[in-house]
Amino acid sequence: xxxxxxxxxxxxxxxxxxxxxxxxxxxxxxxxxxxxxxxxxxxxxxxxxxxxxxxxxxxxxxxxxxxxxxxxxxxxxxxxxxxxxxxxxxxxxxxxxxxxxxxxxxxxxxxxxxxxxxxxxxxxxxxxxxxxxxxxxxxxxxxxxxxxxxxxxxxxxxxxxxxxxxxxxxxxxxxxxxxxxxxxxxxxxxxxxxxxxxxxxxxxxxxxxxxxxxxxxxxxxxxxxxxxxxxxxxxxxxxxxxxxxxxxxxxxxxxxxxxxxxxxxxxxxxxxxxxxxxxxxxxxxxxxxxxxxxxxxxxxxxxxxxxxxxxxxxxxxxxx
Amino acid sequence: xxxxxxxxxxxxxxxxxxxxxxxxxxxxxxxxxxxxxxxxxxxxxxxxxxxxxxxxxxxxxxxxxxxxxxxxxxxxxxxxxxxxxxxxxxxxxxxxxxxxxxxxxxxxxxxxxxxxxxxxxxxxxxxxxxxxxxxxxxxxxxxxxxxxxxxxxxxxxxxxxxxxxxxxxxxxxxxxxxxxxxxxxxxxxxxxxxxxxxxxxxxxxxxxxxxxxxxxxxxxxxxxxxxxxxxxxxxxxxxxxxxxxxxxxxxxxxxxxxxxxxxxxxxxxxxxxxxxxxx
Numbered sequence: 001x002x003x004x005x006x007x008x009x010x011x012x013x014x015x016x017x018x019x020x021x022x023x024x025x026x027x028x029x030x031x032x033x034x035x036x037x038x039x040x041x042x043x044x045x046x047x048x049x050x051x052x053x054x055x056x057x058x059x060x061x062x063x064x065x066x067x068x069x070x071x072x073x074x075x076x077x078x079x080x081x082x083x084x085x086x087x088x089x090x091x092x093x094x095x096x097x098x099x100x101x102x103x104x105x106x107x108x109x110x111x112x113x114x115x116x117x118x119x120x121x122x123x124x125x126x127x128x129x130x131x132x133x134x135x136x137x138x139x140x141x142x143x144x145x146x147x148x149x150x151x152x153x154x155x156x157x158x159x160x161x162x163x164x165x166x167x168x169x170x171x172x173x174x175x176x177x178x179x180x181x182x183x184x185x186x187x188x189x190x191x192x193x194x195x196x197x198x199x200x201x202x203x204x205x206x207x208x209x210x211x212x213x214x215x216x217x218x219x220x221x222x223x224x225x226x227x228x229x230x231x232x233x234x235x236x237x238x239x240x241x242x243x244x245x246x247x248x249x250x251x252x253x254x255x256x257x258x259x260x261x262x263x264x265x266x267x268x269x270x271x272x273x274x275x276x277x278x279x280x281x282x283x284x285x286x287x288x289x290x291x292x293x294x295x296x297x298x299x300x301x302x303x304x305x306x307x308x309x310x311x312x313x314x315x316x317x318x319x320x
Numbered sequence: 321x322x323x324x325x326x327x328x329x330x331x332x333x334x335x336x337x338x339x340x341x342x343x344x345x346x347x348x349x350x351x352x353x354x355x356x357x358x359x360x361x362x363x364x365x366x367x368x369x370x371x372x373x374x375x376x377x378x379x380x381x382x383x384x385x386x387x388x389x390x391x392x393x394x395x396x397x398x399x400x401x402x403x404x405x406x407x408x409x410x411x412x413x414x415x416x417x418x419x420x421x422x423x424x425x426x427x428x429x430x431x432x433x434x435x436x437x438x439x440x441x442x443x444x445x446x447x448x449x450x451x452x453x454x455x456x457x458x459x460x461x462x463x464x465x466x467x468x469x470x471x472x473x474x475x476x477x478x479x480x481x482x483x484x485x486x487x488x489x490x491x492x493x494x495x496x497x498x499x500x501x502x503x504x505x506x507x508x509x510x511x512x513x514x515x516x517x518x519x520x521x522x523x524x525x526x527x528x529x530x531x532x533x534x535x536x537x538x539x540x541x542x543x544x545x546x547x548x549x550x551x552x553x554x555x556x557x558x559x560x561x562x563x564x565x566x567x568x569x570x571x572x573x574x575x576x577x578x579x580x581x582x583x584x585x586x587x588x589x590x591x592x593x594x595x596x597x598x599x
Contacts, residue, residue, distance in 0.1 A: 010435070013432065014432065014435045014436055014439060015439075017432060017433070017435070017436040018436050018439045018440075021436050021437075022448075025448050025449075025452060026448075028452045029451050029452050030452075030454075139332075139577065139580065139581065140573070140577060142580060143524070143573050143574075143576040143577035143580050144573055144576075145528050145531060145532070145572060145573070145576065147531075147532065147535055147551065148551065148569045148572060148573060151551060151554065151555065151558065151565055151569065152565070152569060154558070155558045155559070155562060155565055158558075158559055159558075159559055159562070251441075252441050255440075255441035255443075255444055258443055258444070258447070258532070258536065259443075259532055259535055259536065262536065263555070273444065273447070274447065274536065277447055277448065277451040278451075280451075285448075285451075289440070289444065289448065292440070292441065292444060293439040293440055293444075296439060296440070296441060297439045
């Protein structure tokens with residue numbers, strides 16, 4: 001129980017640290033936001049106009065005041081106004097997040113649908129040629145960067161089948177489910193490939209471990225079929241490390257897939273964060289990065305808690 | 321030497337050694353300028369040449385030799401990877417060891433700082449750092465080093481905490497060994513194996529992060545070649561000149577695969593119990 005409480009107590013502290021880190025990091029970026037926003041036209045501003053704009057965005061205060069104002073705003077759900085979009089940051093995040101969430105979910109489904117059966121299959125045929133084949137594929141899959149998979153997929157589709165993936169305007173799922181899926185499937189495959197390989201490796205390793213346990217041997221010696229032993233006894237326990245890995249990977253994906261979204265021209269969180277950094281849009285970078293870090297930590301927290309709850313053998317209290 | 325022998329007897333390790341060996345030779349030749357062509361020279365009469373003839377892997381849109389650019393690109397990527405992981409491993413080990421040894425406030429502060437860094441997905445943190453500094457090779461090194469320092473801190477701190485309470489450390493203290501001696505000889509000495517495994521695996525991630533940054537135009541700057549930039553250049557030309565995509569893609573994949581294989585093999589050798597499960 002103490003582990004749960006400690007883990008929960010640390011969460012807001014680290015979040016506070018993250019907010020300070022993000023706040024300072026953004027202010028170390030050279031150049032000011034007004035010039036970055038207006039480009040060369042910024043030179044045409046009169047000093048008074050520039051001052052008014054600076055005051056409007058709160059950039060004339062010292063850092064401590066700016067930080068406290070920002071932090072106070074966070075608790076009211078006010079993340080500030082993006083200078084490039086002229087919209088509330090929270091609105092931009094809420095607009096883009098569904099795409100990122102959908103992409104992360106699709107990638108995870110692909111990874112689990114391929115990785116789990118492959119891993120279990122390989123474990124039940126350990127050291128045979130079919131196991132070796134699965135392992136080789138998993139190793140190669142894990143070494144494929146998602147942007148390489150994305151580019152190769154586009155190439156194979158366009159040259160092999162003469163179709164180009166739908167790029168251009170993004171179609172939300174509720175407007176046109178089929179069109180949306182057609183648009184999202186390639187990015188999801190690009191992100192899901194290495195994920196699937198990792199799931200394969202971890203589920204194979206976990207299955208192998210469990211298949212050598214006494215209780216599995218006992219079940220077998222009692223005459224239960226191989227299939228029954230695997231489904232009833234081994235798989236549920238092998239799922240624990242798979243759950244941990246999937247959770248962590250999912251947390252990563254919620255941060256937006258910067259490059260894959262770029263390649264497929266998808267307006268997700270990854271694109272926003274990249275553009276915001278390039279545009280020096282302080283408020284937007286701060287808000288989005290904080291949002292991503294929050295999600296990432298939250299998913300990790302949930303995974304840890306689920307892990308502790310599922311595996312009573314874990315004595316977190318003893319952990320150094 | 322013992323490790324090299326053990327790697328050669330390990331099937332995945334052998335493959336990893338060969339891949340990384342070949343790429344390292346190419347990288348060193350590239351960095352020394354011993355490439356078949358000048359990687360920056362534009363041959364206007366030989367734009368988008370398919371592989372063959374004097375251009376073994378073909379040419380790009382400006383008539384530059386892909387093979388020569390790949391050799392220099394691998395050299396750059398390996399340099400960034402080794403430097404950044406070297407810095408991360410050194411900083412992380414010092415932080416982890418001292419946090420474990422001194423405990424108390426220092427341990428708390430150091431580990432919470434690492435928690436903050438770990439709260440960001442790797443590429444996001446790297447992007448933030450690149451935005452603060454100017455995009456380029458040195459910035460990539462620093463950004464990747466910061467991203468992977470917390471991992472080394474954790475790898476060093478955990479075992480160091482349990483080593484600290486072992487009787488041989490008590491004995492060394494009783495015999496009057498200096499703190500520095502105990503930290504380096506007894507604690508660090510016992511951390512070499514896990515740190516080596518982590519170092520090799522981190523090289524694979526560092527290569528990926530470097531390629532990602534340069535793909536986004538935030539790493540090595542053109543006209544200097546880099547693997548990520550070459551891939552990015554191939555995007556609009558892949559139908560016409562697939563060699564611009566295939567060769568850099570294959571090299572990135574092989575490099576990451578090589579370090580992954582080496583890392584897994586080293587883990588098996590360091591901890592034979594994990595052997596059956598993870599090979």
